[in-house]
Amino acid sequence: MSKSISDTASSITETFIQRTTESGAWDARAKRSMPGGDTRAASYYTPHPAYMARGEGCFLYDRDENAYIDFLNNYTSLIHGHAHPATVSAIQEQAVRGTVLGSAAEATVEHAEMLCARVPSFESVRYCNSGTEATLLAMRAARAYTGKDLIVKMDGGYHGSHDYVQVNIQSQTAEDGLPRRTLSSRGVPEAVLEGMLVAPFNDLDALQDLLRANSGKVAGIILEPALGAGGVEPEAGYLAGVRQLADSHDALLIFDEIMTFRQDLGGFQAAAGVTPDLTSIAKFIGGGLPLAAFGGRGEIMAPFDPTHPQTIPHNGTFNGNNITMAAGLATMKEFGAEQVVRINELGQRLRNGLNSAFQSAGVRVRAVGSGSIIRLHWHDGTARTASDAAAAQEKAQELPKLLHLEMMNRGIFSAPRCQFAISTPMSENEVDAAVDAMAQSLDTVRPYVESHVPHLAHG
Numbered sequence: 001m002s003k004s005i006s007d008t009a010s011s012i013t014e015t016f017i018q019r020t021t022e023s024g025a026w027d028a029r030a031k032r033s034m035p036g037g038d039t040r041a042a043s044y045y046t047p048h049p050a051y052m053a054r055g056e057g058c059f060l061y062d063r064d065e066n067a068y069i070d071f072l073n074n075y076t077s078l079i080h081g082h083a084h085p086a087t088v089s090a091i092q093e094q095a096v097r098g099t100v101l102g103s104a105a106e107a108t109v110e111h112a113e114m115l116c117a118r119v120p121s122f123e124s125v126r127y128c129n130s131g132t133e134a135t136l137l138a139m140r141a142a143r144a145y146t147g148k149d150l151i152v153k154m155d156g157g158y159h160g161s162h163d164y165v166q167v168n169i170q171s172q173t174a175e176d177g178l179p180r181r182t183l184s185s186r187g188v189p190e191a192v193l194e195g196m197l198v199a200p201f202n203d204l205d206a207l208q209d210l211l212r213a214n215s216g217k218v219a220g221i222i223l224e225p226a227l228g229a230g231g232v233e234p235e236a237g238y239l240a241g242v243r244q245l246a247d248s249h250d251a252l253l254i255f256d257e258i259m260t261f262r263q264d265l266g267g268f269q270a271a272a273g274v275t276p277d278l279t280s281i282a283k284f285i286g287g288g289l290p291l292a293a294f295g296g297r298g299e300i301m302a303p304f305d306p307t308h309p310q311t312i313p314h315n316g317t318f319n320g321n322n323i324t325m326a327a328g329l330a331t332m333k334e335f336g337a338e339q340v341v342r343i344n345e346l347g348q349r350l351r352n353g354l355n356s357a358f359q360s361a362g363v364r365v366r367a368v369g370s371g372s373i374i375r376l377h378w379h380d381g382t383a384r385t386a387s388d389a390a391a392a393q394e395k396a397q398e399l400p401k402l403l404h405l406e407m408m409n410r411g412i413f414s415a416p417r418c419q420f421a422i423s424t425p426m427s428e429n430e431v432d433a434a435v436d437a438m439a440q441s442l443d444t445v446r447p448y449v450e451s452h453v454p455h456l457a458h459g
């Protein structure tokens with residue numbers, strides 16, 4: 001039995017290594033100058049990541065000329081796939097006039113006008129270069145506005161890599177109804193825990209208890225409207241309930257829509273009909289260049305005005321740089337209501353197709369998520385919280401990794417945790433190709449499922 005386990009895993013890995021020898025050579029070279037040969041943990045995977053040489057529309061080609069349909073889309077940040085003509089022209093036109101002129105830029109104003117027109121919570125916005133900065137600054141704005149220090153985040157919630165949000169990224173088991181507050185990385189000061197509280201997602205009672213126990217001290221509640229970790233969707237009424245609890249405790253509600261913004265023209269908040277006080281967005285708004293924004297009610301954002309008597313200084317050498325804003329504006333102009341509907345429909349087609357493939361293969365895995373983002377639950381029940389999703393993933397052992405690698409062997413590129421994002425150049429053909437590849441991959445991993453994770457095999 002154990003022979004078939006190692007046979008399955010090693011034959012998938014061996015096929016990948018054989019197909020990607022150039023990438024393997026680059027990985028060996030990279031390891032000499034970078035720890036692990038890597039500079040971004042989320043896109044690293046063993047035996048080595050494929051080195052992509054170029055992207056065209058929804059296709060990627062690696063150094064060995066293997067073609068992939070790109071369902072990673074740089075973790076949802078490429079709404080039009082690669083090298084969309086409008087974005088390329090905007091970049092080219094700006095490049096010859098200078099990439100960053102160190103001054104205010106018209107494209108920034110137009111981009112901000114578009115965001116304020118689209119996103120219900122945006123009366124006023126500011127730009128930065130990463131989602132990490134956008135959540136850091138939204139949290140700072142909440143503290144400044146309320147004059148209070150504590151921020152509540154969700155167990156399993158991800159808000160980037162600044163110190164204050166390195167708490168319970170990996171979900172923790174509950175003690176007395178609340179997840180144990182835990183630092184998620186070495187090197188983060190213990191003092192961070194004094195500034196953060198942690199609630200389980202989809203649990204209004206626990207949030208209420210936490211807010212009552214810290215009455216008068218909570219500046220804000222930050223959450224992804226749908227948890228990225230494990231693809232946990234909000235239950236009916238949950239987001240509205242959080243809104244009410246925030247109001248009744250004089251805390252600001254901050255939505256981290258860095259990933260979910262693509263779900264509707266005005267973000268998840270527009271679709272859910274719940275308007276937060278502050279919102280952070282990033283990913284595709286820069287047209288494939290690094291860009292993020294945070295914004296909200298005018299009175300909360302007002303102190304970011306450099307002439308405000310109690311200004312909150314907000315700097316960044318590349319904030320609102322010309323080339324990124326030009327690329328972002330061109331990209332946003334090509335993303336309207338019609339495109340949102342189309343990619344969300346393709347997302348649903350992929351979820352349905354994958355679920356049929358899992359069912360036909362007798363594997364208890366479920367495609368979940370919403371709109372154009374598709375995630376896998378490593379069981380066929382429902383995950384209410386991040387800890388449900390994490391427990392299921394842990395029990396699935398190597399299956400996510402093997403499926404990811406086998407899908408790559410079959411020309412489908414996704415996040416190593418098997419997250420898929422649709423881009424506008426895709427059609428039903430690419431979605432159906434991913435479903436076929438999954439059906440075949442499930443066939444390949446069957447011996448592993450049966451012998452190693454039999455709880456995921458239908459009896």
Ligand SMILES: Cc1ncc(COP(=O)(O)O)c(C=O)c1O
Pocket residue numbers: 075129130131132133135158159160161224228256257258259282283292
């Ligand atoms: C929900 C969420 N918040 C914050 C971030 C951090 O953004 P960045 O990687 O641009 O710093 C991410 C990145 O994936 C994210 O998904």
